[in-house]
Amino acid sequence: MAIFNQSGSSKKDAFAAPAAETPSFAREPSPPAANTDFAPATLPRAAPPAEPAPKESLIAADLTIEGKIEGSGHIRIAGKFKGDVNVQGDLSVERGAKLNGGVRAKKVTVAGELEGNIESAARVELLDTSVLIGDIKAGTLTVNAGAKIRGQVDCGWDNERKGGARTESMKAEPASEP
Numbered sequence: 001m002a003i004f005n006q007s008g009s010s011k012k013d014a015f016a017a018p019a020a021e022t023p024s025f026a027r028e029p030s031p032p033a034a035n036t037d038f039a040p041a042t043l044p045r046a047a048p049p050a051e052p053a054p055k056e057s058l059i060a061a062d063l064t065i066e067g068k069i070e071g072s073g074h075i076r077i078a079g080k081f082k083g084d085v086n087v088q089g090d091l092s093v094e095r096g097a098k099l100n101g102g103v104r105a106k107k108v109t110v111a112g113e114l115e116g117n118i119e120s121a122a123r124v125e126l127l128d129t130s131v132l133i134g135d136i137k138a139g140t141l142t143v144n145a146g147a148k149i150r151g152q153v154d155c156g157w158d159n160e161r162k163g164g165a166r167t168e169s170m171k172a173e174p175a176s177e178p
Helices: none
Strands: 056-059 065-069 076-077 080-087 090-091 098-100 106-108 113-115 118-126 131-133 136-143 148-150 152-155
Touching: 056 065, 056 098, 076 080
Parallel strands: 056 076, 065 080, 076 090, 080 098, 090 106, 098 113, 106 118, 113 131, 118 136, 131 148, 136 152
Antiparallel strands: none
């Protein structure tokens, strides 16, 4: 009894040209080639390997951490974190989570509490349960009904205005007593 497929053809036969064309409905499916090192030149070449997908790190709901996060992957905070977050990927602050510190990320999604400034984000999304105390500098900002914000928002300005005139701040200053 054989464990492997004994089709009767050898590797030499695999490269032989067919004697006559048979209709596609009459052909038997051919098994995939086991060794692709000797593949005919007419086959398309495989695409170069794509960049690996960034990994996501999680601070679980029952954790409290103090420090600094830097990296290129995605971060999801479900617990409490005190410190700055500087990632080239996305940051998510889950419902019930709290982040105290500055944020630099590609995309920031807040459903919990964030006390700190968001800088240089391409996109910021504040969900209905979010509380943000701090300034926002982002390309786009989405605020769902019910979100709470206290701070200055600088949104939609790209690099074309960096060398130009500075716009006036819309930040409210407390009135001084005479």
